[in-house]
Amino acid sequence: MKPVKNKEGFVAKHVPTVRSRRLTSELRRLREEAGLTWPVVAEEMGWSESKLYRIENDKSRVLPRDVKRLLDLYEISDETRRAPLIELARRANEKGWWHQYSETIPTWFQPFIGLEASAASIRVYESELVPGLLQTEGYMRAIASTAPVLAAEEEIERSVEVRLARQRRLTEEQEPLELWMVLNEAVIRRVVGGPDIMREQLDHLAAMAQNHRITLQILPFAKGEHSSMLGAFQVLEFAGEEVPPVVYLEHQTGGLYVEKPEDIRRYTLMYNHLSVKALSEEESLAMVRQAADGMS
Incomplete structure (x- = not known):
């Protein structure tokens, strides 16, 4: 996941929102329901455990494509469950x-x-x-x-x-x-x-x-x-x-x-x-x- 940059070219700090809190809370719940640990998910995603920790605790932005991959890993195939979470990822960092x-x-x-x-x-x-x-x-x-x-x-x-x-x-x-x-x-x-x-x-x-x-x-x-x-x-x-x-x-x-x-x-x-x-x-x-x- 590449850092998000602002218009000056500097890396923009992730600012948590209610949408991002809802998304990351749900991703954590789905991982736990799937019975998968941080090390297993991090290895499958090609991430460090610290990156997964930051995502699940809303300290780092998660992109829609990564949400799709996580949902695949957690075997969430129902589109009525996938679509709202992917949309949350798209809108999580909308400016207020x-x-x-x-x-x-x-x-x-x-x-x-x-x-x-x-x-x-x-x-x-x-x-x-x-x-x-x-x-x-x-x-x-x-x-x-x-x-x-x-x-x-x-x-x-x-x-x-x-x-x-x-x-x-x-x-x-x-x-x-x-x-x-x-x-x-x-x-x-x-x-x-x-x-x-x-x-x-x-x-x-x-x-x-x-x-x-x-x-x-x-x-x-x-x-x-x-x-x-x-x-x-x-x-x-x-x-x-x-x-x-x-x-x-x-x-x-x-x-x-x-x-x-x-x-x-x-x-x-x-x-x-x-x-x-x-x-x-x-x-x-x-x-x-x-x-x-x-x-x-």
Whole structure:
């Protein structure tokens, strides 16, 4: 498989998408059903085991012709099963709307935007910030101003455009996103950008919480210790059982994708504990409004 090159001639890094995750997950399942091991498949395909590992874990692109060969090896002859997988391989790396902002979006963040754009539901625990999908422009700019190395104004504008584009999923009628947030009380108490900007942000948060597809809960200081004191995380789930959930963790210079089933179960259980400990939706909305009224 030759490296995919971009228009400048440099090797383009494979960016995982929901289609590629669905494809590689299914290829792994078919290999296991066929009772074939990595060494056997790698030898038959003329590949290294590491290449097969990268393909099955969506770390490397797999071409349609290689999918056909794998399906032959796994003795999948039914065209109704073959055709959808070959089509997935053709479309797995189609560019999404965010590719027009590729010079602005960090490479490590691009896979997340693709997954977020295709998720059926997202559960978010945030300890410090209003989640990006619900930030106002003023709040975004205030956060950008805290960066150790300030970006150029044009770059900040492009970043704001990207975040606003991401937010459209919350209001679109086709394939709407279900968003469930548990926010540490610090998120609504910390004054970001000054009282006026923070009041606007809290008012927006309260307004968006009225959307029947958005669940907002606040975890108050008074509840004491909890199951996620080490930091924020998101659980993204997708329509159809063939695409497994993924947990996303972010730090200053990158993002981590947790995909092992046992780890995902752990984070899901952690989120359930947080939601039980947090205030109800009605109590949470009242606290957000009270915090907004207190901004002066």
